[in-house]
Amino acid sequence: MTKRTVTAVQSVKEEGSFWQPVSIKKVTDDSVTHVKVDTSETYQTWMGFGGALTESATYTLDQLPEEKKESILKAYYDKEKGLGYTMGRLHIASCDFSLENYDYIEENDETLETFNMDREEKWVLPTLRRAQEIAGEPLTLVASPWSPSAWMKTNGERNNGGKLKKEYYTLWAQFIARYLKEMQKKGFEIEAITVQNEPAATQTWDSCEFTAEEEAEMVKVLSRVFKEEGITVNIIIWDHNRDIIFERADTVLSDAEANKAVWGVGNHWYMSEDFEELSKVHDKYPDKHMIFTEGCIEGGVQLGAWHTGERYARNIMGDMNNWLEGFLDWNIVLDEQGGPNHVGNYCDAPIIADTKEKVAHYNSSYYFIGHLSKYIRPGAQRVDVSLSGNDLSVVAFKNEDGSLITVLLNETDQASDLVLSLDKEAAAVHVPAHSITTVVSE
Numbered sequence: 001m002t003k004r005t006v007t008a009v010q011s012v013k014e015e016g017s018f019w020q021p022v023s024i025k026k027v028t029d030d031s032v033t034h035v036k037v038d039t040s041e042t043y044q045t046w047m048g049f050g051g052a053l054t055e056s057a058t059y060t061l062d063q064l065p066e067e068k069k070e071s072i073l074k075a076y077y078d079k080e081k082g083l084g085y086t087m088g089r090l091h092i093a094s095c096d097f098s099l100e101n102y103d104y105i106e107e108n109d110e111t112l113e114t115f116n117m118d119r120e121e122k123w124v125l126p127t128l129r130r131a132q133e134i135a136g137e138p139l140t141l142v143a144s145p146w147s148p149s150a151w152m153k154t155n156g157e158r159n160n161g162g163k164l165k166k167e168y169y170t171l172w173a174q175f176i177a178r179y180l181k182e183m184q185k186k187g188f189e190i191e192a193i194t195v196q197n198e199p200a201a202t203q204t205w206d207s208c209e210f211t212a213e214e215e216a217e218m219v220k221v222l223s224r225v226f227k228e229e230g231i232t233v234n235i236i237i238w239d240h241n242r243d244i245i246f247e248r249a250d251t252v253l254s255d256a257e258a259n260k261a262v263w264g265v266g267n268h269w270y271m272s273e274d275f276e277e278l279s280k281v282h283d284k285y286p287d288k289h290m291i292f293t294e295g296c297i298e299g300g301v302q303l304g305a306w307h308t309g310e311r312y313a314r315n316i317m318g319d320m321n322n323w324l325e326g327f328l329d330w331n332i333v334l335d336e337q338g339g340p341n342h343v344g345n346y347c348d349a350p351i352i353a354d355t356k357e358k359v360a361h362y363n364s365s366y367y368f369i370g371h372l373s374k375y376i377r378p379g380a381q382r383v384d385v386s387l388s389g390n391d392l393s394v395v396a397f398k399n400e401d402g403s404l405i406t407v408l409l410n411e412t413d414q415a416s417d418l419v420l421s422l423d424k425e426a427a428a429v430h431v432p433a434h435s436i437t438t439v440v441s442e
Helices: 055-062 066-077 122-137 166-185 214-228 240-251 256-261 275-284 307-320 363-375
Strands: 006-012 017-022 035-045 048-052 088-091 138-145 190-194 233-243 264-268 289-294 326-331 333-335 352-353 359-362 379-386 395-397 404-410 416-422 426-431 435-441
Touching: 006 138, 017 363, 035 326, 035 395, 035 404, 048 363, 055 066, 055 122, 055 333, 066 122, 066 352, 066 359, 088 122, 088 326, 138 289, 166 190, 166 214, 166 264, 214 240, 214 256, 214 333, 233 240, 233 289, 240 256, 240 264, 240 275, 256 307, 275 289, 289 307, 307 326, 307 363, 307 395, 307 404, 307 435, 363 435, 404 416, 404 426, 416 435, 426 435
Parallel strands: 035 416, 048 088, 048 326, 088 138, 138 190, 190 233, 233 264, 264 289, 289 326, 333 352
Antiparallel strands: 006 017, 006 435, 035 379, 352 359, 379 395, 395 404, 404 435, 416 426
16 A cells, blocks of 8 residues: 555634644554544535625726736635635626626516626626636536516515516526526536525515425426526525525425426525534435535624634535535625625625725635635545544545545634544644644545
8 A cells, every 4th residue: 555645734723824734743553543534435526616706796806906806816716826716606687796786688678689798797707707717627607596687576676575476487587598598608608507596585685585386386497498498507496594405405306397407405504504404405315416505704894803714614514514515605805895785785705805905805714715625626525534522523525636635623722632544544633722724645
């Protein structure tokens, strides 16, 4: 057996340090093992990491000098020096992180003759093109509608919920099909669409409610229209919080016709950290793919906070250990206020761009994501890992190149000295209080 090299990088709150190499000592006695990785037991295959290229994010980037904008995009999409993002989320027409409400068609246009996506050529699509150039390959793209056209809805507006009128289900599906075709013309293949962003919520911004039964019906209409128009795209349901993900998925997927058309189930993190809810969906519907489609730190900018990074890692790792296959952060960049947002729903982002001072602030969340995304690459398989005697979180993946990645998150005030059993090799590692450690065996 070839001897493997074991290395590690660590980010530590007390030192204010990120991605620092730390020494790992190989040990011969693994009789006291705290973390045991078993590569013979495998689970899901990883699709990748990414974030949302919203109008607000891309507009904010455009307010910076060209070299600053370029350095931020490289920080996300460069495989060597950045996070190595390979995925992206887009909004279909406006969302709250747009400068205002907007649509692609004029009022009462039931022919879609006025369909026009020129607005996306201002900020979103040029940024996406550059991101793909830096990544060196097309991103795996997921697109989501926040609201149908106002005149198709029961409340007559994009904001404040309402429902899609039944007589417009087919037209709305044709609208989404047109979006997919227009994106294709522009050189972008959309891998998946979600039926509706947060369909169980009435929000002050662009929103629309679908019950589970209505979502199942919409899935069937989308599937029919896509077939008629020769479109191949995956359909993701729910795209909302994980607390009732099983209940929702179970209702939609018990409709046999809808079940055939659904590729996956999307979750957000805002209501709960009941990670095992994802496993419930997987256990009953093992052919459906679990994707994290949105999460962020609510309530505005929190520069320098450590707990924000911990929240990211805890949620990503918790979901990974329950069959998650891909992670999509919310806005990749926001301004100094946590916007722009056309209804003042300000949030934090891993990178905050101060558009007045023309500087970029990298939050702890950026580095915590990197502890996972830089090392766990598309095609990696999750492997079994067990932990004893510590209040830590741990996840392990084996990449296609054979490298074994183990990530340890310590959110406690206590440091730990651990012995890791890494598939026939053992290593000792010191895990400081409030730290995250990535161990690479290759």
